[in-house]
Amino acid sequence: MKLIMCAGPPTSGKTTVLRQVVRRLLKKGRRLAYLKIDVQFADEDELFRNEFSIPARKIYSGELCPDHASVLVLGDAVKWAEEEGADLIVETAGLCLRCAPYIEGSLGIVVLEATSGMNLPRKIGAMLTLADIAVVTKIDLVSQAEREVFRANIMDAAQPDVLEADALRGIGIDRLVRRIERAEDVKMPLMLKGSPPVATCTICVGKKDIGWEHHFGVLRKLDTDLFYRGE
Numbered sequence: 001m002k003l004i005m006c007a008g009p010p011t012s013g014k015t016t017v018l019r020q021v022v023r024r025l026l027k028k029g030r031r032l033a034y035l036k037i038d039v040q041f042a043d044e045d046e047l048f049r050n051e052f053s054i055p056a057r058k059i060y061s062g063e064l065c066p067d068h069a070s071v072l073v074l075g076d077a078v079k080w081a082e083e084e085g086a087d088l089i090v091e092t093a094g095l096c097l098r099c100a101p102y103i104e105g106s107l108g109i110v111v112l113e114a115t116s117g118m119n120l121p122r123k124i125g126a127m128l129t130l131a132d133i134a135v136v137t138k139i140d141l142v143s144q145a146e147r148e149v150f151r152a153n154i155m156d157a158a159q160p161d162v163l164e165a166d167a168l169r170g171i172g173i174d175r176l177v178r179r180i181e182r183a184e185d186v187k188m189p190l191m192l193k194g195s196p197p198v199a200t201c202t203i204c205v206g207k208k209d210i211g212w213e214h215h216f217g218v219l220r221k222l223d224t225d226l227f228y229r230g231e
Helices: 014-027 043-054 064-085 143-157 171-184
Strands: 003-007 032-038 055-061 087-091 107-113 133-137 161-164 217-219 227-229
Touching: 003 014, 014 043, 014 087, 014 107, 014 133, 014 171, 032 043, 032 064, 043 055, 043 161, 055 064, 064 087, 107 171, 133 143, 133 171, 143 161, 161 171
Parallel strands: 003 087, 003 107, 032 055, 032 087, 107 133, 133 161
Antiparallel strands: 217 227
């Protein structure tokens, strides 16, 4: 089975891109399952279930980062898709800019909107730098010069395949579908692509005091680099 991980900032057009992709893959005879990972609200699972009659689920990460929640649930999700005899498409909120949701042996897609500012590719870290494909959406809303600068900034930050798309009209989606069809089957055991950031600290477990002197773990001051405090 194939495992497709799709991430991107809110409103970038992830769901619209994936609807176009699913429509084309179903016409080619592939069986698909869809999982949405979000923080506190999502209805995309209902959309995919109702529009395409495919197995679809969602989970809320709640107090966890969506990428952390993904690490915890993807093993079960792959087993679920295998039971359905389907390739698995995962759409994740991708809100944590230091983590990355991508899995070794899966295809990682990041969706970026061209209207979000020319410097966006420099701001989103591993969500872009570890992706296999960057899909640039809303290209009809910016000039050709802006599109070229945006693409150049993506390539300056990372080296993914860059595909430009007008997802509402389905323009540029066929190239993405062909890339998905060429993707390798997922390999077990599942492993994250790249190393997660150091994040074990008293803030992560709920300590709310302001000021580094109240905390332990990996810390920093205003005028220092990272340092470790505690046992």
